[in-house]
Amino acid sequence: MEIRIPVYRPSLNGNEKKYVNQCLDSTWISSKGEFIGLFERGFANFLNVKYAASVSNGTVALHLALVVLGIGPGDEVIVPTLTYIASVNAITYTGATPVFVDSVEDTWQMDPADVEKKITPNTKAIMVVHLYGYPCDMDALKAIAVKHSLFLVEDCAEAIGTEYKGKPVGTFGDIAAFSFFGNKMITTGEGGMVVTNDQTIHDRSTHYKGQGLSKHRFYWHDVVGYNYRMTNICAALGLAQLEQIDLFINRKQEIAELYIQNLKNLPLKFHSGTAEVKHSYWMCSILLDDADKRDLLMDYLSAQGIETRPLFYPVHTMPMYAQNFQKHPIAESLGWRGINLPSFPALTDNNVIEICSHIKQFFIS
Incomplete structure (x- = not known):
């Protein structure tokens, strides 16, 4: 039978067409243009964080977050097993090992008690996943991270607008990743954002997402970077969505x-x-x-x-x-x-x- 009621459909009833047409008229359709900065600043203000770096999708946002924290081969990252595959694949991309933990029955989120049990001398970070728009127990998880000197990475792909005790998710950890896929709370078609309150982490994020290009010398690259940039057209869509x-x-x-x-x-x-x-x-x-x-x-x-x-x-x-x-x-x-x-x-x-x-x-x- 033909689908009458889909599980999800984006709402594009604001300034999406207007802003995209402005991109087309300006010819700034790739990774430079005014909407990129407008969207990044707008999203940072929405979360009340200092820095936001737009990227091409939510999966690369997670990978970039791990890369800038220096996570790689030999490291372990604790992650819930009940999550979308991107959370775990991003860990694997770095060469690190994902270590799975169970869930809490009532909330469906990762179990802090199981996190504590899985920590080893090789543990480098905890990846918190706010599943289906519900926040994890951030008091417990942040305390564990501090106790064991671990990085805390928030996967907020499914949790734009979610709050824990009055504070938006994405503002508890060292770094957080968001997704703007077509079925997310706001969409850019494909897109993501990496946010942090740490300037060094933000500077590393912008450095690595732009092919590792030096700030002071054209076509000079000083790290192995990635082409993870968002386009101006996607940012235009995102800004219109953010307004709603x-x-x-x-x-x-x-x-x-x-x-x-x-x-x-x-x-x-x-x-x-x-x-x-x-x-x-x-x-x-x-x-x-x-x-x-x-x-x-x-x-x-x-x-x-x-x-x-x-x-x-x-x-x-x-x-x-x-x-x-x-x-x-x-x-x-x-x-x-x-x-x-x-x-x-x-x-x-x-x-x-x-x-x-x-x-x-x-x-x-």
Whole structure:
């Protein structure tokens, strides 16, 4: 059946066309132009951080963050196994070893107690992943990082607008990475951002992302750098999206509340926030009590023209990371039982109510 309600669709109803046309008219369409600086400063102001460096996508934002911290072969980086593959691949790109930790049942985020257990003399950093718009326990994780003199890297790809105890995620660690892929809270099509409050880390980020080009001599490169720059066109899209970010976040929270109210008394749990966090609801997600019903429900909704996605499969179960047998029971249970429901800002109240009605019908029939 044709998809009537996709799991995600970007909202491009602001100044996107206007700003992109300005790029075209100016002919500044590559990695130089006024929108790059405007977007970087605007995003830094949104987070209340000192520095932001735009990049070509969220995966390279993670890789760049690790590179500028000097992480490489022989180092270990602790990372949750319940995450999108990019978090782990970025570690592998550097030659470092990803060390997996389990999740917390209630929040789905990385387990600080398991992080503490996995620290060795080779541990160089903890990569915190704020999964599906919910923040990790940053008090506990930051305390562990400080105690063991470890770098703290925040993967905020799914958490633009998320807050922990009133403070935006991306502002707790040494460096943070964001994604602006087409399904993120704001989008540039493909794009990302590396943010920090440390000037040296920022200077290294801009140096490495621009092919390692010397500041003082044309075509002189003093490190092996990368072409990770964002285009002016992407930055123009990003600036227009950033102007609407409060609208997007507020609508996401309204959609989540509708799901919560209309999915009561069913054999599932909605992934909701608590008083001390601001869940940005990048994805509105449910956890079925019975894992055997997960794929059946997804197939049932698909037959009604409603697109869904499974939760991420724990990375330690994937072939390239499964050489050493491991068990992370909570992450595995979450991965086999979870579903992402449609949650884009233009989703109507009637759409949400219809989706919930079909979910109820599935459990009745």
